Each structure stands twice: as C-alpha cells, then as structure tokens.
Amino acid sequence: MEIELCAVSGYTQVTRNMSAIRVDDEVIIIDMGMDIGMMALHETEEGNGKLLSTEQLISIGAVPDDKKIEDWKSKVKAIVLGHCHLDHIAAVRYLASKYKCPIIGTPYTIEVLKATLRDDEIRLPNRFIKIDPDSKMKLSENIILEFVTVTHSTLQCSIVVLHTEIGDIVYGNDFKFDANPVLGKTTNFLRLKEIGNSGKVIALIVESMYAHRPGHTPDELKAKDMLIDTIVNEADKEKAIFVTMFSSHIARIKSAIEAGEKIKRKVMVLGRSMAKYIRAGENAGLIKFSKSIEIGEYGSQRKRLLKELNESREKFLVVCTGGQGEPGSILDKIVNKQLPFIFKEGDLVIFSCSVIPQPINRANRERLEKILDVNRVKIYRDIHSSGHASAEDLRDIIKLLKPKHLIPSQGESFQLDALVKISEEEGYKLNKNVHLLKDGERLILN
Known part of the structure; x- marks a missing residue:
C-alpha cells in the first residue's frame, strides 16, 4: 500500500485550503476553500459582485488549482470538510461537481454549505453526507474516516483522521485547545491520545498560522x-x-x-x-x-x-x-x-x-x-481571542499524536519556519521527517 499527499493549496499562505490524500488507487480530498481576500474583491455582502468563471478564479488565486490532481480525478472517493469556514469550503461550489463522489461534513458544516449554495441558487450533483462529531465512516475497504472534536471559532469543528491498514493520516487545520468553550464541546483529548498511543500516525498535516506566538491561545x-x-x-x-x-x-x-x-x-x-x-x-x-x-x-x-x-x-x-x-x-x-x-x-x-x-x-x-x-x-479593537493554535498548542498536538512525519500548512514562510523550529525542539528534522511543501507538490508518506 502506498500513501501520497498532494498539497493542492494552502501550504504557503493562510487561506485557500485543499489537500488530496491518495491511498493506492483511492483519493480523498480534504477541504475546498477560497482565498477570502480575493473573494472580497469580487463579491459583496449581497453576493452580487463580478461574476468570474472557475478558470478565472483559479488564475487570480481565489480558488485552488485542482489541475494539480487531474490524474487523480477518477480516483476521488470523497470530499471531506473539516469545518465550515470559507477558506475551507467556499470553493466547493466551483470544483466539487468535477468529482463523482459525496461531500462529507458534520451536520453544521453541511448546513452552512447548503445555505451558501442555496443563496446563490447553485445545485451540485454530489450527495451530501452528515456524520456526527466523534464518529467514523467507512469510505472504502481501505479507508475509514474519523472526525475528532476540536475547538476552534465556529461550531462542530473536527480534526480529520484517515485510518488505513498501514497507518493514519491526521489533518489538523484549524484548531485551538480551549478548556472553556462558550458553546459546544471541548477538544476530545482522550481520543487524540488514543490515536497517538497507537503508534500508527504516519503524518500530521497541521496549521502554522500562530506558530510564532508563544504560549497557549487564550480560551x-x-x-x-x-x-x-x-x-x-x-x-x-x-x-x-x-x-x-x-x-x-x-x-x-x-x-x-x-x-x-x-x-x-x-x-x-x-x-x-x-x-x-x-x-x-x-x-x-x-x-x-x-x-x-x-x-x-x-x-x-x-x-x-x-x-x-x-x-x-x-x-x-x-x-x-x-x-x-x-x-x-x-x-x-x-x-x-x-x-x-x-x-x-x-x-x-x-x-x-x-x-x-x-x-x-x-x-x-x-x-x-x-x-x-x-x-x-x-x-x-481586538476584543477577541483567536481560534488558532499558538506555539505551545502546536507542541501539545505533536506530543499527543506522535506522527512519523509532520507537514506544516496554512502559513507564510515565517509562520512555517516557526513550526519547523518547534518540531526540531521535539526531535524532528527538516527534510527528513518535517516537510515544507509548495502548493501543488506531492510527497509519498510511507
């Protein structure tokens, strides 16, 4: 069995997230987000901004360039959405219909997606599947999907885990470890610890947005x-x-x-x-x-x-x-x-x-x-607490999951470098088991 990651988008900037994981001849896409800034140039609150084609949106950098996985197109078994933020779901309307597969998310994520599509009178051929937080779904004979509850800045956010017979791929965009959420559940630390202690985590793809900020993110x-x-x-x-x-x-x-x-x-x-x-x-x-x-x-x-x-x-x-x-x-x-x-x-x-x-x-x-x-x-100003992990939260998730490989994502160079530094303090080494990928690059993980 061979597992390969394509870092489609969101690996050199804080937006436009999309990843594809190939397990032999089956591919799972995780997230299909837009660049919020670029979207703001062309859409207003009323949703009646300039109408651009998918190709034009890709060319200006608003939508991920999924031509990077054109050769995987027929292999895609599911589009999995970790949470409802637009930099993770907004490109679904432009790209999802290319893939003959379901779109899977928590009930809230799917409700937000449906509302977004309904407001713009868009109908997709894809089937929508809701699975509850902290539950699993069999995607194929070789892949089981699991959503593990994590706190962030919206409802029903999940760390996405793909279980295979040779090990697990964990996708951790976006999260914080909030002991006192105002609404919703706390992070399922027990399950994350179980996954880490199994020794089967092949790779952790994790955000680096605030890796340069010391300490933990406030509750x-x-x-x-x-x-x-x-x-x-x-x-x-x-x-x-x-x-x-x-x-x-x-x-x-x-x-x-x-x-x-x-x-x-x-x-x-x-x-x-x-x-x-x-x-x-x-x-x-x-x-x-x-x-x-x-x-x-x-x-x-x-x-x-x-x-x-x-x-x-x-x-x-x-x-x-x-x-x-x-x-x-x-x-x-x-x-x-x-x-x-x-x-x-x-x-x-x-x-x-x-x-x-x-x-x-x-x-x-x-x-x-x-x-x-x-x-x-x-x-x-700034009457706020971020929904993103700071340096010590990132250190904690690395210690919890004990991944064999670490792939920083969702950051500019200084943020990615800060996460590399944290990982090196935990015994990892750049270009050996820590991998900085450019958008579109691929990496065989086993």
Whole structure:
C-alpha cells in the first residue's frame, strides 16, 4: 500500500485550503476553500459582485488549482470538510461537481454549505453526507474516516483522521485547545491520545498560522468576559452600540446576546452572512437565537431596524458584519450612507475580531476606521481571542499524536519556519521527517 499527499493549496499562505490524500488507487480530498481576500474583491455582502468563471478564479488565486490532481480525478472517493469556514469550503461550489463522489461534513458544516449554495441558487450533483462529531465512516475497504472534536471559532469543528491498514493520516487545520468553550464541546483529548498511543500516525498535516506566538491561545471565555465588560461599562450612555465579529463565530454572537440581556437592550443582528450561520446552527439543532433577537437579513428588514435604532439608540445593541471593513458589509454600507443610520459622536463600535493577515483586509479595515474616526465614533479593537493554535498548542498536538512525519500548512514562510523550529525542539528534522511543501507538490508518506 502506498500513501501520497498532494498539497493542492494552502501550504504557503493562510487561506485557500485543499489537500488530496491518495491511498493506492483511492483519493480523498480534504477541504475546498477560497482565498477570502480575493473573494472580497469580487463579491459583496449581497453576493452580487463580478461574476468570474472557475478558470478565472483559479488564475487570480481565489480558488485552488485542482489541475494539480487531474490524474487523480477518477480516483476521488470523497470530499471531506473539516469545518465550515470559507477558506475551507467556499470553493466547493466551483470544483466539487468535477468529482463523482459525496461531500462529507458534520451536520453544521453541511448546513452552512447548503445555505451558501442555496443563496446563490447553485445545485451540485454530489450527495451530501452528515456524520456526527466523534464518529467514523467507512469510505472504502481501505479507508475509514474519523472526525475528532476540536475547538476552534465556529461550531462542530473536527480534526480529520484517515485510518488505513498501514497507518493514519491526521489533518489538523484549524484548531485551538480551549478548556472553556462558550458553546459546544471541548477538544476530545482522550481520543487524540488514543490515536497517538497507537503508534500508527504516519503524518500530521497541521496549521502554522500562530506558530510564532508563544504560549497557549487564550480560551473563548476570556473573550466573552472582555466583550461583556466593555458593553456593560458603556451602556449607561444613550449611545448606539455596535459589535462586529466573524459571521461564523456563533459563540461570540451568543456572548453579545448575553451582554444585551445584561444591559436590557434588544439585540438586532444585521447581515446576510451572519443570518445564514445562525440559521444553519438552528437547523442543526445547536442553538436557538431567533426567538430572542431581531434579524435583518435582507434590505427591507435592515432598513426598518436601522430606522428604529436611529429613533431609540439606547434601546438596542447591534451585532453586524464588517469587522474586516469588507465592501458591502453592514458597517461599510452605514459609513458610506447606503443604509438609513448615521453615526454620531460618542457612538460605540466594538471590533470583536482580529484582522485577517492579508493586505486587502488590512486596507479595508483601515479605510473603515478612518471614516468612523471622522464621525468621532468611539472604537474598541481586538476584543477577541483567536481560534488558532499558538506555539505551545502546536507542541501539545505533536506530543499527543506522535506522527512519523509532520507537514506544516496554512502559513507564510515565517509562520512555517516557526513550526519547523518547534518540531526540531521535539526531535524532528527538516527534510527528513518535517516537510515544507509548495502548493501543488506531492510527497509519498510511507
């Protein structure tokens, strides 16, 4: 039996994730993500941006170049999605129909994917299969898929394990080790330890985004406490309060809703993408938000709610899109006078998110903040805890799984190098059992 990895995309940058694992004559694709920054250039919050072909999106670097596995096309048995973030699932709409196989994910991941496709009126021929976190599925006589629960910054995230008769391939994009998640289960350390102690882990593919950051990534509970404290401390003023975050961060939205309850303000959630993730969570039976909040998903709903806010700023807490300053988001439309709300001096905008480390995101966010500053809006930044592993979390997963080979992914050169350094401290050696791959390169793992 021969096992080979093709690092299709996402191995030299923090986005556009796609990997393919060949086990003899069978191939499993893991993730099909887009470059969020490039996507932002061509799509707005309304989803009505420039329409580019799949080939054009590949040529500008927005979608993975799956021609790298053209010779494996007929061998693909499944497309497996580890979680619902767009840099892991958004290219499904463009690429999946080429492969005669099912798309497999946790219930929440599949609900998000279906909502995304439905919003854009896209129908795929592929069958969707939901498997629960911490469960297994037989993909073929030679391959068993396992999802192991791990904490991140959205719901039902999994470390993907492919079990074969000669050993296991473990895919660890994205994760953190959060002992106090605000929503959902903690990481299944017991199962990870069992997999590691079996001595069968041939390779670990693992993110390196924050490998250069010392220590452990703070728990989500810390971000919740910071957010609620900030909101409560500002609530005695008759000012508008806006909180923005990643649309998929359902736990953070939950914390904002709790803050609204504490200060007796009705929470209104504004933004098509945010509404989509909430709806997916409710369809998967994981949350029940819609009965206690107002949701402005479409134009008429948003305008009605923002008119109410203009008249009674002290009665509402707004949770909305726009944390990256992305064109077409709610905050972007407000500051550009495309929605019926005007910021006044002393109004509050809380950025409960980091800026995705790409030039377009930094530029968009800087532009947004400049306009808010002109309006003398009070800004709080980085009321946030990352969903990605820091240096000691990465060291822990290496120790837990004891892989024979380590393949750093999802990082620029300085981040990849930082993970190499950690691995060398644990006894690994670059180019012997630590492998830095460029997008499109292949590596035989056994």
